[in-house]
Amino acid sequence: MEPVGRITGIAVPFHRPNVDTDQIIPGRYIMKPRRFDYSTVLFHDLRFGSGAEAAFPLDQPRYHGAKVMITAENFACGSAREQAVYALQDWGIRAVVGPSFGGIFYVNGIKNGLLLAQVTPRFAAALCAALEDAPGATVDVDLPSQQVSGPGGLRAPFTIGPGDKAQLLSGKDDITRTLEHEVAILGHEASAAERCTWRRPEGFESQLRARRPFPIQPR
Amino acid sequence: MSTAQTIVDKIWNPHRILGNEAGDTLLAVDLHYLNETSFICFQELERLGRTVRRPGQTFLAMDHTVPTRDRAAGIPDAENREALVYMDGIARATGLLYVGLQDPRQGIGHIVASELGLTLPGILIAGDDSHTTTNGAMGALSLGIGLSEVTHVLATQTLWQAPYRSMRARLTGRMGVGVDAKDLVLALIGRIGAGGAIGHVLEFDGDCVAEMSMSQRMTLCNMAVEAGARAAIIAPDEVTFRYLKGRPCAPQGEDWDRAVAGWRVLATDPGARFDREVELDAAQVAPTVTWGTSPQDALAVDSVVPDPYSAATAPERQRMQAALQYMDLTPGMRIADVTVDQVFIGSCTNGRLEDLRRAAEVAKHGKARVPAVVTPGSSEIKRQAEAEGLHDIFLAAGFEWRDPGCSMCLGMNGDLVASSLRCASTTNRNFMGRQGKGARTHLMSPAMAAAAALTGRITDVREWLRAAAAAPNEEKP
Ligand code: SF4
Numbered sequence: 001m002e003p004v005g006r007i008t009g010i011a012v013p014f015h016r017p018n019v020d021t022d023q024i025i026p027g028r029y030i031m032k033p034r035r036f037d038y039s040t041v042l043f044h045d046l047r048f049g050s051g052a053e054a055a056f057p058l059d060q061p062r063y064h065g066a067k068v069m070i071t072a073e074n075f076a077c078g079s080a081r082e083q084a085v086y087a088l089q090d091w092g093i094r095a096v097v098g099p100s101f102g103g104i105f106y107v108n109g110i111k112n113g114l115l116l117a118q119v120t121p122r123f124a125a126a127l128c129a130a131l132e133d134a135p136g137a138t139v140d141v142d143l144p145s146q147q148v149s150g151p152g153g154l155r156a157p158f159t160i161g162p163g164d165k166a167q168l169l170s171g172k173d174d175i176t177r178t179l180e181h182e183v184a185i186l187g188h189e190a191s192a193a194e195r196c197t198w199r200r201p202e203g204f205e206s207q208l209r210a211r212r213p214f215p216i217q218p219r
Numbered sequence: 220m221s222t223a224q225t226i227v228d229k230i231w232n233p234h235r236i237l238g239n240e241a242g243d244t245l246l247a248v249d250l251h252y253l254n255e256t257s258f259i260c261f262q263e264l265e266r267l268g269r270t271v272r273r274p275g276q277t278f279l280a281m282d283h284t285v286p287t288r289d290r291a292a293g294i295p296d297a298e299n300r301e302a303l304v305y306m307d308g309i310a311r312a313t314g315l316l317y318v319g320l321q322d323p324r325q326g327i328g329h330i331v332a333s334e335l336g337l338t339l340p341g342i343l344i345a346g347d348d349s350h351t352t353t354n355g356a357m358g359a360l361s362l363g364i365g366l367s368e369v370t371h372v373l374a375t376q377t378l379w380q381a382p383y384r385s386m387r388a389r390l391t392g393r394m395g396v397g398v399d400a401k402d403l404v405l406a407l408i409g410r411i412g413a414g415g416a417i418g419h420v421l422e423f424d425g426d427c428v429a430e431m432s433m434s435q436r437m438t439l440c441n442m443a444v445e446a447g448a449r450a451a452i453i454a455p456d457e458v459t460f461r462y463l464k465g466r467p468c469a470p471q472g473e474d475w476d477r478a479v480a481g482w483r484v485l486a487t488d489p490g491a492r493f494d495r496e497v498e499l500d501a502a503q504v505a506p507t508v509t510w511g512t513s514p515q516d517a518l519a520v521d522s523v524v525p526d527p528y529s530a531a532t533a534p535e536r537q538r539m540q541a542a543l544q545y546m547d548l549t550p551g552m553r554i555a556d557v558t559v560d561q562v563f564i565g566s567c568t569n570g571r572l573e574d575l576r577r578a579a580e581v582a583k584h585g586k587a588r589v590p591a592v593v594t595p596g597s598s599e600i601k602r603q604a605e606a607e608g609l610h611d612i613f614l615a616a617g618f619e620w621r622d623p624g625c626s627m628c629l630g631m632n633g634d635l636v637a638s639s640l641r642c643a644s645t646t647n648r649n650f651m652g653r654q655g656k657g658a659r660t661h662l663m664s665p666a667m668a669a670a671a672a673l674t675g676r677i678t679d680v681r682e683w684l685r686a687a688a689a690a691p692n693e694e695k696p
Contacts (some may be wrong), residue, residue, distance in 0.1 A: 016541075017534050018413045018513045022650040027629040029696070031298040032285065034259055045652045051638065065256045072534045074414030078650060079629075080349040081256075082366035092301055100417055103449050104349055104365050111367035125534070157632060161381050163241030174367065175269060175374045178245065181237060185377060188236040195233070198478035205275050207467060208316040210307070 001113045003171030004143060007095040009067025011139035011150065012057050013128035019071065020078035021105060023085045027079070038083055039090035058091065062135035070127050070139070071098035076105035095141040097148055097158065099124050110164045111174060115157035117141050117148055130154055143168060183201045223488035225385050226454050227420045230360040230485070232345045238375060243379050245669075251338060251372050252346035252354075253279045253315075254328050256631075258302045258551045260347070260370040261309050269374040271313050276376060278316040278337055279306060282329035284631045285320055287594050287621035288562055295633060326597025326623040329353040329567045333437065333600050336466025340482040342457035343356035345369075345378050350567050350647065357463065358455035358485055360420070362446060383449060384494040387487075388420035390427035390439075391629060392502035400435035400663035401578065401645070403427070404442040405507040406661045407499050409517030417447035417486050419495060422487060427501040428453060433462040441568045442647055445514035445637040452485035468514035506680055509662040511542035516649070518554060520667070520679045526550035545651055546659050547639070555677050557661070560640040562591035562672040563654075564618075564665050566628040569645035570596025574665040579612040581669035581680060584687040587617035588675035591668075592634070594626040618672065630655050642669035 029041040047056050057063060064150045069088070075098045076084055085108045088096070095115035109116045119127075131137055137151035141158070141164060149155040160168075167174070178185075224232075236245040236302065240656075253260075257279070264270070271277060284299035286292075294300035303320060310317040325331070329350055330337045340358030344351060344404065347369045347680050354361035372378055384672050390403060408415070419445045424494045436453050443451030460479055463469045468543060470478045481631050505519035516539075518525070527539035527550065543549065548557065562568075564578050575595060595601040601623055606608055627634040628646040630653075636642045638657030645654075645668050649660040670678040 015534050017532075018426060018515070018536050019649070020513070020650040022648065022653045024628075026652050026656065030256060031258075031296075031302055031631070033262065040529050045656050049656070051657050053687070074412075074417065074447065077413055078349065080347065080363050080365050080443075085365075100414055103417055103447060104363055108367060109374035111365070117343060121532075142561055161241065161243070161596075163239060163243035163379070163381060165241075165242050168642075173267075174371050175267065175380075178371065178375045178377060181245065184237050185247075185375065187243075189376075192233070192247060198474040200468055201471050204468045208278070208315060209316065210311045210319060211318045 001171045001173060004113050004115050004168040006140070006142045006144070007067055007115055008140040009094065009138055010063060010065055010136055011068035011070055011131055012063040013070050013131040014057055015070065015125065015128040017072040018074045018077055020190045021076050021081050021084040022079055024076060024092065025081060026086040030081050030083045034086065037090055038087035042087040042091045065092060067092060067094045068139045068141060068214040069093050069096045070124055070131065071096060072124060073099045073121060075101050077102035080104045080107040082112070086108050086115055089114060096137070097124065097127065097141060110167060113168060113171065114142055115143060115168060117160060119148060119156055119158045123156045127154055223491040225421060225487045225491045225493070226358065226452055226485050227360060227383065227385060230341055230343060243381050244598055246343060246378050246380055248345045248372050248378050249276060249342040250344045250375050251277045251376070252328055252332060252351060253277065253343060253369065254283050254348060255281050255302045255306045256283050256348045257366070257369055258306050260366050260373060263370045264373055271315070271373050273376045274314040275316065276334060279310050280318045280331050281306070281320045281325065282327045283625045283629070284634055286626040286663065287624050287626045287634055290320070290622060294484065299632065300620055315513050323569055326599065327567045327570060327625060328440070328696055330571065330596040330600070333357060334466065334597060336463055336469030339463065339469060340459060340563065341485050345372050349444045350441050352448060352451045353437050353441040355452040356433060358453060360452060362508040363452050381404065384419045386416055386421045386448070387493045388421055388423050389425040389496065389498045390423060390501055391425045391498065392427055392500045394427065394501045394504065395668060396415030397506055397684055398501070398504055399666065400431060400438040402504050402507040403499060403501055404439050405509065405514065405662060407497070407519040408446045408506045408514050409507070410499070411446055411497060413447060413513045413515040414425040415446045416443065419448055420450045420452060421446070423447040423451065423453050423476055426489070429456065432573060433458060435572040437569055437571065442514070445647055455482045495672060506667050507663065508667065508677055510546065511539065512536040512545055512649055512651045513542070514647065514649060515660065516542060520555055520677065522554065524548050524550050524552050524554055536537055541612050548610065555679055558641070558676045559589060559641050559643045561589050561636060562587070562668050563642055563644040564592070565596065565626055566646040567596060568647045569665050570594060570600065572603050573598050574618070574645065575600070575609050578665040578669040579609045581666050581673065581683065582616040582618060583612045585616060585673035587672040589672060591618040591672035592621060592627065593618050594621045595623050597623050598679040605633060616673070627654055629653060636660070643668045643677065
């Protein structure tokens with residue numbers, strides 16, 4: 001993963017509370033491999049076909065090439081689907097600024113190098129208003145100093161978990177980072193097994209191991 | 220400083236391997252739950268040149284994309300079929316714990332894991348599905364995670380967690396007739412909001428929870444994620460022990476006795492502090508339905524659709540306006556006057572035997588006026604329901620009786636609600652497009668959904684039950 005430090009780019013205001021990941025990417029598109037271009041299904045039902053919104057923010061020319069998105073409370077709540085992060089990233093978004101994020105989405109985002117900056121609801125609202133007035137303006141999200149700045153001299157600190165910050169800055173792969181602690185993990189596994197006063201029934205695993213062939217046919 | 224601990228502290232601490240300078244904790248994962256949509260993680264694992272560290276602690280259930288009828292005819296969707304075949308191969312090659320499509324125990328993973336006795340008090344579970352919170356009903360710390368974390372758990376059997384905040388929802392009093400755990404939890408989410416529990420592990424307690432069955436507790440914990448909770452938990456008690464005893468993967472004999480002794484002391488200590496507390500009097504809760512496109516859009520069935528101008532903020536007002544437009548409703552209309560086009564009963568929220576019994580209790584009094592589908596949560600539930608004759612009741616009332624799976628909860632298998640149609644659903648998410656593009660979802664309890672099927676509109680099941688009791692053979696109250 002590439003290290004993430006400072007993101008500067010056109011910002012798209014998306015000031016809607018409780019946007020769920022089903023809106024960001026409908027469930028029928030999540031069985032695609034990672035190499036699929038998920039940007040083609042980002043906010044699919046809000047952007048394409050009948051029921052699509054006229055002038056959906058992401059499709060307005062003035063936000064073309066945006067790298068930053070400003071949102072309202074509880075952005076990307078709901079389903080665990082990490083493809084919501086892929087879709088935003090494939091579309092070009094590198095940082096999302098908002099008052100709060102769905103818990104699983106937040107972790108998914110950080111793991112994929114998406115900078116998630118938490119600001120006050122008031123600042124998010126002010127930033128969105130400023131961007132509406134100055135369409136196509138850029139916003140700067142600086143991770144080392146934890147500052148967001150936008151048009152009209154708007155500027156505020158943002159919060160991010162210290163571990164999340166370190167991970168974004170280092171760009172280090174998570175598994176490698178964890179397995180540096182292999183000795184501690186093995187030690188914990190051994191001592192946990194020793195502490196546990198009970199066992200599951202003998203051979204319970206074998207009842208749950210695949211035996212039968214799997215005759216799945218195309219219809 | 221007080222040493223009183225919450226149940227979450229008591230599970231978290233012994234699972235803690237180490238912490239880093241940033242304050243995050245590396246936790247040991249006892250069980251890792253997967254479904255066929257996890258396939259990307261195995262491809263990623265291969266790309267990284269890693270292997271599954273503990274196959275015997277990894278449980279795969281096929282549920283999200285499986286057909287709920289004509290299974291022998293195969294899987295119509297090519298992407299779903301490929302994933303199912305690929306994951307079946309993985310399960311065999313890697314030796315995962317596995318309940319596949321052809322398995323006589325097949326069903327929705329969260330439900331199957333509890334039926335098998337895999338989920339136990341005091342253990343730490345991570346699952347590739349946000350509703351992994353369901354397993355907290357048995358006193359496990361059960362966290363829903365995303366694909367990157369799944370890949371990490373596969374390779375390391377550990378999970379990094381930021382510090383959690385603790386929250387308690389105390390449910391007191393008795394639920395009224397026709398009121399179910401679903402109504403309580405919808406009312407709670409309506410109160411605290413879809414983001415009301417973000418970053419928190421939510422413990423349910425109180426005399427109302429103590430009296431609940433395991434199935435009802437699972438409904439509570441399942442829906443906790445709809446308030447943003449990272450996990451939900453209920454301290455194990457006699458209800459838990461009775462539920463778990465004798466299950467195939469639960470300890471037996473002396474192991475069982477020692478395990479129970481350990482589980483009894485897991486409960487939150489008196490005086491333990493919570494970062495946030497809420498209380499709900501069950502006696503005050505009416506059957507509850509959603510009107511909008513967020514689970515927080517919950518209201519009592521005998522009330523009216525709210526006015527967006529009652530919203531506290533401008534974005535919330537706009538969200539409500541968009542929701543009303545999507546749902547084709549107007550402020551001030553009685554929610555009980557809204558007609559529905561179809562009904563879905565099932566999912567990990569409300570697809571258990573008790574849920575089907577409550578629905579059948581209503582369905583036996585009439586005939587469905589709109590298409591209604593019942594999908595049991597697991598094969599075991601389907602067998603038990605059939606042994607009790609519930610399927611006969613549903614079939615006689617004109618409901619469809621299907622095979623287990625996630626089905627119309629998210630429509631990945633093709634069980635969809637058509638655009639602009641309105642579905643009374645026992646599932647957990649009324650998000651735009653969740654049940655199909657343009658589909659309009661009203662969340663409610665199984666009994667309420669069954670009543671909606673019989674009348675073709677959102678119906679106060681209390682009135683229906685009263686009328687049915689007075690005139691058992693009448694079709695309409
Ligand atoms: S029934 Fe719905 S919520 Fe439950 S696991 Fe399946 S898709 Fe997820």
